[in-house]
Amino acid sequence: MTRRAAAGGSRLAAARRVVVKVGSALLVEKTTGSVNRDWLEALAEDIAALRARGQEVVLVSSGAIALGRRELGLARGKPRLEEKQAAAAVGQIHLAHAWKEVLGQRGFTVAQVLLTLGDTEERRRYLNARNTLTTLLRLGAIPVINENDTVATAEIRYGDNDRLGARVAQMVSADCLVLLSDVDGLYTADPTREPDAQFIPEVDGITPQIEAMAGGSASDVGSGGMATKVMAAKIAVAAGCSLCIAAGREMHPLERIESGARCTWFVADASPVTVRKQWIAGMLKPGGDLTVDAGAARALREGKSLLPAGVVRVSGRFDRGDAVVVRDPGGLEIARGLAAYSSVDAERICGRRSAELESLLGYRGRDEMIHRDDLVLT
Numbered sequence: 535m536t537r538r539a540a541a542g543g544s545r546l547a548a549a550r551r552v553v554v555k556v557g558s559a560l561l562v563e564k565t566t567g568s569v570n571r572d573w574l575e576a577l578a579e580d581i582a583a584l585r586a587r588g589q590e591v592v593l594v595s596s597g598a599i600a601l602g603r604r605e606l607g608l609a610r611g612k613p614r615l616e617e618k619q620a621a622a623a624v625g626q627i628h629l630a631h632a633w634k635e636v637l638g639q640r641g642f643t644v645a646q647v648l649l650t651l652g653d654t655e656e657r658r659r660y661l662n663a664r665n666t667l668t669t670l671l672r673l674g675a676i677p678v679i680n681e682n683d684t685v686a687t688a689e690i691r692y693g694d695n696d697r698l699g700a701r702v703a704q705m706v707s708a709d710c711l712v713l714l715s716d717v718d719g720l721y722t723a724d725p726t727r728e729p730d731a732q733f734i735p736e737v738d739g740i741t742p743q744i745e746a747m748a749g750g751s752a753s754d755v756g757s758g759g760m761a762t763k764v765m766a767a768k769i770a771v772a773a774g775c776s777l778c779i780a781a782g783r784e785m786h787p788l789e790r791i792e793s794g795a796r797c798t799w800f801v802a803d804a805s806p807v808t809v810r811k812q813w814i815a816g817m818l819k820p821g822g823d824l825t826v827d828a829g830a831a832r833a834l835r836e837g838k839s840l841l842p843a844g845v846v847r848v849s850g851r852f853d854r855g856d857a858v859v860v861r862d863p864g865g866l867e868i869a870r871g872l873a874a875y876s877s878v879d880a881e882r883i884c885g886r887r888s889a890e891l892e893s894l895l896g897y898r899g900r901d902e903m904i905h906r907d908d909l910v911l912t
Contacts, residue, residue, distance in 0.1 A: 543792040545776055545799065549710035551590045551671070553775075554581070555699035558596040559716045560782045561629075567604030569597075569632045573785065577714075578636040580788035581676070585642065590671045592706060593678045594699040595633065601625035622683035633678045643675040648682035654701040661855045664705045671706065696762040700769035700777070707806035707907075711770045712791065713763055714782030719798030720760065722747055737800045740768050767800035774809035776802045811910040814870050817857040822850020822877055824860050824884075824903065831862040834869055839902040840909065842891065845884035852877045860904070871909035874900040 546552065556577070563570050581591050599618055602625025603610075608617055626648070634644045647667065653659045670677050681698055696713055703711040723731040737744055748761035763779050770777040780797035784790060791797055804812075826834070830844025840860065852858055853876050860869040873880065880903065882894050888901040 543794055545801075546710055546712065546778065546788065546791050547587075549589060549708070549776075551592070551706060551708040551710075552584060553592045553594060553699055553703040553706070553708045553711045554788070555594040555695055555711070555713045556596060557695070557713075557715045557782065558600045560714055561595065561597040561632075562600040567600065569601065569628070571632075571636075573783075574632060574636050576785040577782075577787060578640060580786050581637065582640045582642070584788065585676075591676055592667065592671070592702060592708065593633065593676060594695050594702055595629060595678050595680055596695045598622045598625035598629045598680055599683060601628045619684050626680065626684070629680065630678065637676055643673075645670050645675045645677045647677050647679045648684075649679060649698065649702075650682045650685065654698075654705060657855055658853070660705065667702070667706050694762045696766040697769065700766035700773075700775075703770050703775045703777075704773035707773075707810060708775050709802075709806055711766070711775050711777045712788065713766065713777065713779050714787050715763070715779060716781065716783060717760065717779065718781035718796050719779045720744070720747060720764070724760075733796065734798055735796070737767070737798065738803075740764065740771065740800065771800050771802045772809070774802045774804045774806035776800065807907065810907075814857060814872060814908065815910045815912060817870060819857075820850075820859045820870060821852025821856035821873075822848065822858050824848060824858055824873075824880070825865070826860060826862065826868075828863055831868055834860065834909070835911065837906060839906040840869075840871065840904040841888060841901065842880075842883040842903050843885060843887050845880070845903055848877055848880045848884055850877060854879075858904070860909070867912055869904075869909055869911050871904035873904060874902055874908075 561570055561574065562568070584591055599621045602621030602623065605624045605628070606621055608621060630646045637644050649663060653663050667677055679698070679702055681695060699711055699713065720734045720737065721731040722734065725731040745764055748759070748764045767777045777800040778791060778797050780787060780791050780795065824840070824845050825847040826840065826844045827846050830840060833844065834840060850858070852873055854874060855872055857870060858873045859867050860871060862868050875883065879895055879899070883891050886894060892898045
């Protein structure tokens with residue numbers, strides 16, 4: 535094992551929150567069109583090992599369309615859009631059931647989450663999806679995510695789960711994203727066409743030269759080629775998440791990565807929390823101001839969240855998830871953060887204790903006006 539390979543395996547072992555993307559070509563038997571059960575069982579054992587040492591895991595799983603095609607008797611090749619959507623509707627049931635079986639028998643609760651491009655691009659839907667996923671993780675569940683192919687049309691869909699996996703990693707502030715595929719990493723050229731192509735074990739920066747090395751999909755079952763994986767890496771690394779492209783066909787693919795199996799790592803140079811806070815601090819047009827009392831200002835400097843009880847005045851108009859400026863009693867800016875409430879609701883609950891919020895708003899929201907993970911001192 536090389537020192538660089540060992541370092542890659544340690545990145546996976548040390549990650550607090552891991553997103554694993556599984557391609558159709560791995561999960562679905564090419565000859566029969568059914569679930570590759572033995573392989574899935576081995577992957578479930580790997581996931582159980584991650585969970586046993588306290589790591590959180592999110593799965594992004596392809597396979598619904600491939601499984602549905604078999605059930606509906608559709609011919610191989612590229613089906614029409616309406617046939618794809620019908621196949622997804624049928625296949626998603628089998629896909630979710632397979633994950634529930636292999637993970638459930640190991641004691642894990644499995645949740646199915648279907649997303650479209652709009653769910654990761656439109657602010658309110660993004661926040662709802664993020665809150666759902668982080669709550670599932672907090673409660674110990676393993677979310678299994680797929681694109682909602684039944685309703686998504688060509689104009690509003692990703693078309694591959696590599697980039698969806700990167701958006702999910704960004705959404706949940708994961709520090710490691712593993713793309714399990716039918717290729718073992720990035721080469722200087724397509725190795726199936728150019729035998730002299732050189733393998734690249736680690737990428738520290740995604741340059742135009744790196745992007746030019748990407749090729750097309752090697753599988754007629756999956757839809758994501760190397761180009762989509764490099765695009766996914768750009769999204770993930772920008773969010774502080776290191777990304778690994780690894781061959782997944784062998785049994786126990788995650789264990790193999792940790793043991794030094796060949797793979798390509800796109801390395802992030804900052805943590806997800808650091809990147810998120812840099813983004814918050816750099817917001818040029820916050821939506822409003824929250825003025826806090828002296829006790830709240832002191833608590834923020836000690837690294838605590840901002841509670842409604844410490845807010846004495848709300849200024850401006852903003853929605854939940856918008857950036858706001860936090861000011862001390864003298865009007866000096868002391869922090870910026872993402873508001874957990876709109877300005878309308880913030881005005882209703884400022885100065886109130888957390889126990890009163892539900893009766894004031896008519897719904898159970900967050901205890902914090904701004905959570906410490908969404909706040910940066912300025």
